[in-house]
Amino acid sequence: MEEIAWVSEACTLPTAEQPTRVAAFDEFFAEAVREMRQPEHTRLELVVDAAYAARARELAALETACCSFFAFEFGGSGAELIMSIEVPAGRAEVLAGLRRNLARILAERERP
Template structure:
């Protein structure tokens, strides 16, 4: 079971669909994530293998439609995609939870 208790009320994705979305991101990042860097309290920087760009952009578009507080920026950088995720101060805890989820384990 995917825990989604950190998902804020501002998210408009139906509750029943949230575990599926989290699982989609988990699966993508398991294959494609190269690194994670916490830039500051409100920004997270990821480097993702560019071969997964279409899937990444699709997920980001869907996530942006239900969680409009996220600001995503994607830039190509030498075979990888640099993805910056920013949130307003009120949603720093969401970014904290995301960073913890991405950095757990030994892949980073």
């Protein structure tokens, strides 16, 4: 199933709940993320509308609970929040899948 391609086999979230979690991230990405950067192959930086700061932190906490290899950090100020997502080198393929999914969502949003 393409939409959950970034979900790791190490995820402890029950399989039946994974599509719902992916959908929550997809909705967040579509509504809140303004820009994506990848300064390292194991780290993404998302520029998020600060109005979605609470949702960003909530999703990060939920994801860390079931996929403990994800590390989330938050920074920035004013109207933008920087949400950093980092994984160990051995999990870079999971981050790459998440990046591809996010890139697709951002590209779809740009279409007229």
